[in-house]
Amino acid sequence: MPWRRGAGRSPDPADGDSWAWLEPYPGPFTGPPTPSMSLAFVAALQRLPPDERAALVLRDVLGFGAGEVAEILDCPAGAVDHLVTRAREAVSGVLPAPAAPGQDQPSAPQEDAVVARFAGAFDRGDVPGIAALLTDDVWLRMRPLPVAYQGRAAVRHFLAAVAFPGGTTRYRLVVTRANGQPAFGCYLRDPAAGIDRACGLVVLTVDGDRIAAIDRFVDNSALPGFGLPRTLPAD
Numbered sequence: 490m491p492w493r494r495g496a497g498r499s500p501d502p503a504d505g506d507s508w509a510w511l512e513p514y515p516g517p518f519t520g521p522p523t524p525s526m527s528l529a530f531v532a533a534l535q536r537l538p539p540d541e542r543a544a545l546v547l548r549d550v551l552g553f554g555a556g557e558v559a560e561i562l563d564c565p566a567g568a569v570d571h572l573v574t575r576a577r578e579a580v581s582g583v584l585p586a587p588a589a590p591g592q593d594q595p596s597a598p599q600e601d602a603v604v605a606r607f608a609g610a611f612d613r614g615d616v617p618g619i620a621a622l623l624t625d626d627v628w629l630r631m632r633p634l635p636v637a638y639q640g641r642a643a644v645r646h647f648l649a650a651v652a653f654p655g656g657t658t659r660y661r662l663v664v665t666r667a668n669g670q671p672a673f674g675c676y677l678r679d680p681a682a683g684i685d686r687a688c689g690l691v692v693l694t695v696d697g698d699r700i701a702a703i704d705r706f707v708d709n710s711a712l713p714g715f716g717l718p719r720t721l722p723a724d
Contacts, residue, residue, distance in 0.1 A: 544572035
């Protein structure tokens with residue numbers, strides 16, 4: 490499988506990722522932006538009891554009123570308030586502290602520019618170009634594999650040795666969004682067959698004008714939820 494074995498030796502991984510089980514969630518969200526649908530929020534969300542999780546998503550993500558949630562869940566409005574309060578407390582206890590307004594929060598044009606530069610460098614197999622976009626303490630994670638790399642040097646080494654061995658491997662990225670963050674369907678180009686084969690989903694965490702994390706979900710079974718096929722005709 491691409492990104493797991495290459496011509497070079499990959500760097501030693503950092504400590505195992507306790508969120509290796511986490512799965513991507515499709516799309517942008519049209520409801521209130523608090524709490525943010527980041528990977529941290531999705532991780533916290535999936536650890537809640539089902540009733541609290543449903544109430545929190547309906548209220549804080551999808552924007553339903555308390556009465557509407559009570560009707561959907563078939564429970565009193567007071568019970569909805571109690572469920573949401575408990576869920577918010579549980580989630581806030583594990584989420585990282587938000588950045589100050591205007592600090593490390595990319596604007597839409599700024600995020601678009603970073604994502605476009607990443608996609609261009611990735612399409613060319615330009616490892617130095619990708620590395621130039623990364624923060625010093627960037628994470629690269631390979632979910633659900635218990636493998637993670639931290640730091641620009643380690644991630645650059647991994648990309649050169651495993652993702653783009655010998656400078657010959659090429660990928661095609663198809664833009665989407667996952668967990669409220671920029672993402673791509675990742676396809677391995679197969680010129681001989683005339684198709685591009687799916688090899689997972691790549692989710693970026695953008696921090697200002699840099700990329701703070703690259704999360705690659707290696708299971709292609711998540712792709713249909715994003716409207717992405719298993720293969721694409723070569724462009």
